[in-house]
Amino acid sequence: MDETPKNKSGWRILRRSLIGLAIFATLVGIFYTEEDWRGKRAWENCKRELEAKGAVLDWNAYIPPPVPDDQNFFKASTDIALKFVRARNDAEAEMSRKVVKFQFQLWPSETNTFPVLDTAKTGPIVVATITVMSPGSATLESASNRIILKFNDPAARSKADKWIQKIIGGMVKGAAGFKFSELQLSNLPPAQIFLQADASPTIGDLENLISADTITNIGHLHVEATGAKGLFQVLLTGVRITAAADYLKWSDQFESDFDEIREALKRPYARIDGDYSQPYSVPIPNFVMIRSLAQTMAQRAQCYLLLGQPEKALRELSLLNDSRRITEAAPTSKPMTLVAAMINVAITGLYVNTIADGLQRHAWQEPQLAALQEQLKKINLTPFVAEGFNEERAAVCFMLANNSQADYESRRLVNTSYGISIKPKLEDPEYLFLTFAPRGWVYQNMVIHATLLQATIDSYDLTNDLILVSMANVTSDKVNALSKLSAYSFLNTLFVPNFIKATQVVAHNQTLANEAQIVCALDRFRLVHGNYPDTLDALMPQFIEKLPHDIIGGQPLHYRRTDDGKFLLYSIGWNETDDGGQPSPSGENGWIDFTKGDWVWQYPAK
Secondary structure (H helix, E strand, C coil): CCCCHHHHHHHHHHHHHHHHHHHHHHHHHHHHHHHHHHHHHHHHHHHHHHHHCCCCCCHHHHCCCCCCHHHEHHHCCHHHHHHHECCCCHHHHHHHHHHCCHHHHCCCCCCCCCCCEEHHHHCCEEEEEEEEECCCCCCCCCECCEEEEECCCCCHHHHHHHHHHHHHCCEEECCCCCEEECCCHHHCCCEEEEEECCCCCCHHHHHHHCCCCCCCCCCEEEEEECCCCCEEEEEEECCEEEEHHHHHHHHHHHHHHHHHHHHHCCCCECCCCCCCCCHHHCCCECHHHHHHHHHHHHHHHHHHHHCCCHHHHHHHHHHHHHHHHHHCCCCCCCCCCHHHHHHHHHHHHHHHHHHHHHHHCCCCCHHHHHHHHHHHHCCCCHHHHHHHHHHHHHHHHHHHHHCCHHHHHHCCCCCCCCCCCCHHHHCCHHHHHHHHCCHHHHHHHHHHHHHHHHHHHHCEECCCCEECHHHHHHHHHHHHCCCCCCCCCCCHHHHCCCHHHHHHHHHHHHHHHHHHHHHHHHHHHHHHHCCCCCCHHHHCCCCCCCCCECCCCCCECEEEECCCCCEEEEECCCCCCCCCCCECCECCCCCECCCCCEEEECCCCC
16 A cells, blocks of 8 residues: 555654664763763873872772781770671661660760759759958958958959859869869858958849859859848859769779770770771771760869879870770771771860860879870871871772662662652752763762862871961862862762861861970979979970970971960961961850961960
8 A cells, every 4th residue: 555645754754753863872872982981081090190199099908907816906805896896787786785785874864874963953052151240340260161351352352253163162064065073062061251341232242242153164153142131142053063073983883894995905906807898898986985985084084183183084094095096997097987087086186185174273293294295295196187088089989980870879879768769869960960970970070089189188298297288278179169060070079078177177186285295294394393484495305305396387386484474385277377376266156266366275274
């Protein structure tokens, strides 16, 4: 049967459509082939250039060699492994809960807590009584729990503040946010204030005399009348605090656990058994457990310092400092993940801040100062963080180069909660990119990632112990300029860490450790000579062998004695400018703005 004109027209349209689709498919194939070739070639060139400069991009180079079990921290006992190796699945987590109660009892809970004095529940604490008397009504002498003040004396308020602070005792905010007191405030016998005044003062007059912010960090003071003529009470309210002795008694239940960890840390190696062939399968330490241990030891040290027992405080701080080795994968530091490196940095900051608590109170004596100074001298954070960036780069590039779409989904690089629905997947740019983009685009992202990480690593001058701020800032600007709209940089907006913030924290905490080493030497000098030296050079060689330099710029840290007999010690900080010892400001959320001001050691208060 002859084809009608209509049928002929339909076949022509179909043939043209098929030819058009074939041409389109061919062009798409050519486009994908071209982009794949360009991307892989760009990556190979980038890899060759970086390796020529000494970069290690082969993931296999980061796999740690086996170590002897009897020298491995993680093999010291089953309990140590359960405490300090992160559970890989629910079954391991449940085993840890059943076998190792320590991990889940270290923090107080409703069923397991140390005593807390809460004036919201118990009512205010009577700190002192005020008896108003005429100047010549009686002859009294000051005593340990009694002070005599003259209402019109300009120094009366200052005297009252110092005396009440002495009566209440020392207090400290613990490393985990709890507050501790030197004394049992619930059993505090009220002290006596005898106030000589020509006329009867009002409640307002007395509250002006008794500064409400005498102990602002712990609670608030206010005055109320007792009903008896000329007799008033000084009340402490808004208190939620634990006596140092109570916290130590409560945490003593874990002393056998602490001793087990101390013994295990004598082993020179720290390698977790597991599969290191894939970056996502690398076994990692239980960072929550490490943080809990560090904060607990810091708080125990703080409590011992409050109670005037510096030797016991040193023992707790030494365990805190030694616990950093768990994150350092000794002795090879392989693989040093960026998370582990930054946990190490955070623990160092906690360790130094706890030392500072004792220095501010002049609680440390010569033996402890010398021991702490020796520990501080060995702290060098920058190599671990630089290695963390190396490992981060090798891991990301390995996964992007070798993982399939199924691997991406199983590793949660794309959203895996879609089920069988296709619509959410089509609305997810990350899924679409990893599923449909040319493989060459992934390689182009690897080029940018590896290049940016190399620039980050280059800002760590490990030879001279410096952080190169200008280089770090330039690289940070490049990271901030990355756009999700660019096919070559899209994945980097997901994978590139906030390295500038990490580098600032590393530089700041290393500076604190360097400053603390010097301050220990300064306090040792003060114990011998009764004051601080005019220059840091006077510390050498008796009190310190070598002065650490400023990690920013490499010049000596700035030091001078102040008119009140204290001192000022500081680094020029991230802005690389000497601001005369003006500290970096804190924002509303309490975070320090490291980019402004100097990094100042807060001198000890007398």
